[in-house]
Amino acid sequence: MTLARPIVLAVFNGKGGVGKTTTAVNLAAVFAETHSVLLVDADPQGSALWWTGRSPSDLGFEVKAQTNPARLARLRQEHNHSLIIVDTPPALGSAILAAVIPSADYLLLPTPPAPMDLAVLITTVNEAVAPSGVSHRVLLTKVDSRSVGEAIEAQNTLLELKIPACNAFIRAYKAHERAALEGLPVLKWRGKNSQEARSDYCRVAEELQRDWNQP
Numbered sequence: 001m002t003l004a005r006p007i008v009l010a011v012f013n014g015k016g017g018v019g020k021t022t023t024a025v026n027l028a029a030v031f032a033e034t035h036s037v038l039l040v041d042a043d044p045q046g047s048a049l050w051w052t053g054r055s056p057s058d059l060g061f062e063v064k065a066q067t068n069p070a071r072l073a074r075l076r077q078e079h080n081h082s083l084i085i086v087d088t089p090p091a092l093g094s095a096i097l098a099a100v101i102p103s104a105d106y107l108l109l110p111t112p113p114a115p116m117d118l119a120v121l122i123t124t125v126n127e128a129v130a131p132s133g134v135s136h137r138v139l140l141t142k143v144d145s146r147s148v149g150e151a152i153e154a155q156n157t158l159l160e161l162k163i164p165a166c167n168a169f170i171r172a173y174k175a176h177e178r179a180a181l182e183g184l185p186v187l188k189w190r191g192k193n194s195q196e197a198r199s200d201y202c203r204v205a206e207e208l209q210r211d212w213n214q215p
Helices: 020-032 047-053 095-103 115-132 147-160 174-183 196-211
Strands: 007-010 037-041 062-065 083-087 106-111 135-140
Touching: 007 020, 007 095, 020 037, 020 047, 020 083, 020 106, 020 174, 020 196, 037 047, 047 062, 062 095, 095 115, 106 115, 115 135, 115 147, 135 147, 135 196, 174 196
Parallel strands: 007 083, 007 106, 037 062, 037 083, 106 135
Antiparallel strands: none
């Protein structure tokens, strides 16, 4: 499936530790198999740049750090990639987010399904995402494969609140941490549960593309 037009995808959550950078890096790797992809690290902590900069091989996508709000607002004008993925800082009131959100085509909001994480996410959607009018979906991350029911319950809660969520979710595997330590996305890492981790992100990518290609 091809993209009908260039897309700016911002991976966003006002809370840290939710799998934001992991989502951005791994989705960049999935989409790079078929598209020209730029991953922009807009988080001053530089986690995505640290991760990909340690890679022993070509990842198949370009990575740049950019924290200048004016430049972030012009990503589409300054780059000609099919897909630009922006890893954002966990700071709701930041000038970076104020620039990125309105200029994005789509927001992906990773969150673990635990009630406390979900409550923060719902507040974020209501206060910062819904008013922007930008298309978005919540992506459940760090899902314990032994208690998938928690994720399904979280998806139902979001559905009741009319907050769109991905049907696919990301299960918690040590593969994610081990791949990151080696500077690799799980697509290029070979070890226990690497195939399962890869398939989770492939399902998310397929779901996003269906959204983007709707007329």
